[in-house]
Amino acid sequence: AQSVAQPEDQVNVAEGNPLTVKCTYSVSGNPYLFWYVQYPNRGLQFLLKYITGDNLVKGSYGFEAEFNKSQTSFHLKKPSALVSDSALYFCAVRDRSSASKIIFGSGTRLSIRP
Amino acid sequence: DSGVTQTPKHLITATGQRVTLRCSPRSGDLSVYWYQQSLDQGLQFLIQYYNGEERAKGNILERFSAQQFPDLHSELNLSSLELGDSALYFCASSVESGTVSSYEQYFGPGTRLTVT
Numbered sequence: 001a002q003s004v005a006q007p008e009d010q011v012n013v014a015e016g017n018p019l020t021v022k023c024t025y026s027v028s029g030n031p032y033l034f035w036y037v038q039y040p041n042r043g044l045q046f047l048l049k050y051i052t053g054d055n056l057v058k059g060s061y062g063f064e065a066e067f068n069k070s071q072t073s074f075h076l077k078k079p080s081a082l083v084s085d086s087a088l089y090f091c092a093v094r095d096r097s098s099a100s101k102i103i104f105g106s107g108t109r110l111s112i113r114p
Numbered sequence: 115d116s117g118v119t120q121t122p123k124h125l126i127t128a129t130g131q132r133v134t135l136r137c138s139p140r141s142g143d144l145s146v147y148w149y150q151q152s153l154d155q156g157l158q159f160l161i162q163y164y165n166g167e168e169r170a171k172g173n174i175l176e177r178f179s180a181q182q183f184p185d186l187h188s189e190l191n192l193s194s195l196e197l198g199d200s201a202l203y204f205c206a207s208s209v210e211s212g213t214v215s216s217y218e219q220y221f222g223p224g225t226r227l228t229v230t
Contacts, residue, residue: 034218042223042224043204043222043224044219045116045221046218046219101172102159102219104156104157105156107156107157
């Protein structure tokens, strides 16, 4: 069965410092992997995805994520955090079956202090 | 603005009642997804429709049903409502074709349902 784990409920980072939001997954075969961000009282917004190819994926707002097949991880990173990055971040996984459902992680609240 | 619209924004109703939530996908998107977001359960996938047909089912209760119409808008029907059904309900759409499921989803602003 598919599953996604975001082991940290909350991540606190000082503005200007690098940030990492962790995600590990379990899926049979090769997955599609996604990161979404949710600001208060808003729907989720797509940040980036891994489909195939280069393990380092770049997305919106300066975020990037690294696909690590051996560790079954897809951690979200940014070299220099902004206060405006404070939000709820969701990792999601889907296997390559066309009829498969997408599974979201439990979310990680990112708080950037000035 | 994602291009996905949902109505109503807020809904307050009593236990035992039935409500219908509506979603219009982005222009050109054939797939519609429904999600429930609550504090204790996180974001739960309910159901997906592709071009009018049910494509995948998640943790959707038997009291809930959905459909996608020929104009591609979708409705989620919730009946015999319980206090625990209070949540944010999101609709999302994606462009994916018949065999490709790699596309990202675009989420609507959600409908906040309060059952009293």
